Amino acid sequence: MYSKEQASQLKQAFWTAFGQYIAPHLSAEGLRTNWVNYKTGIKNLHFKMQADKKSASIAIEMSHPDPGIQELMFEQFLEFKNLLNASLNEEWEWQLHEQDENYKTLSRIVKTLPGVSIYKQEDWPELISFFKPRIIALDDFWSDAKDSFDTFK
Template sequence: MYTKDEVKAFKIGFWDGFKRYSKKKGRKMTSWVLKGTQIKEVQLKFDLNEEGAFVMLQVDSKLDANRLAVFESFEKYKPVIDETCGEDLIWDKNYFIKGFKEVSVIYYQLPDVSIYNKEDWEKCYDFFFKQMSLLEEAFLDVKEVVMYRV
């Protein structure tokens, strides 16, 4: 078990490493869409937790009806999104964030990696960069029509 300071150091080290990795690949961290989706309920996210590494499009709203309406708008364009992203993309209308709340997500998962194992970091960086590039491209392809529907 790690102390609070050790956990913080792992997280800082990992994300600083990803910033450097992205920069080498030609992307600054500030160039990813992430929270700048222009759709209030939608964020693109990177996550690394006990279940693995995740690249996700998360739909979240205080009102379930709004969340589900936005997610269903994306579902209408699933063939377009899947054409860009491939078959590994997972769609979950009712995804529960442990200890937090229910959201809707479209995501990729890389299982069996840990922020506490530095040997996993390069694999996570590769996964994050490749999968977010695809998910972001697919999002941008359908963003305008989804915005129009919601």
């Protein structure tokens, strides 16, 4: 078991290593990108990568405080489902109005990798292999679709 500080240091070390590993890869538009803290340019719309002691996940997360706006964003993504699936080359789980661990209502499109731990350095290659192609695919999708989300800016 790790102390809170050790756990925090391991998480930070992983995200730093991942950021350094993926940094040379340019965005779909040929720009340098902060892949770990990806900016969509739309308030309350995030591409999130998370990992803990049991699993890892990558998600398109809609966190607008108004559930109606969240649903409109979700429906807009549904319009692009074929393009998204083609970019990702796989199906993700679609969740409308779920509650997170803080009881905040979110909608997300998510892919989870069970059975890995950010606290085990031997799992890091698997985590990187999970996150890297998916965040790059999300960026590729977003370069084509983002203009259709301008109403949510």
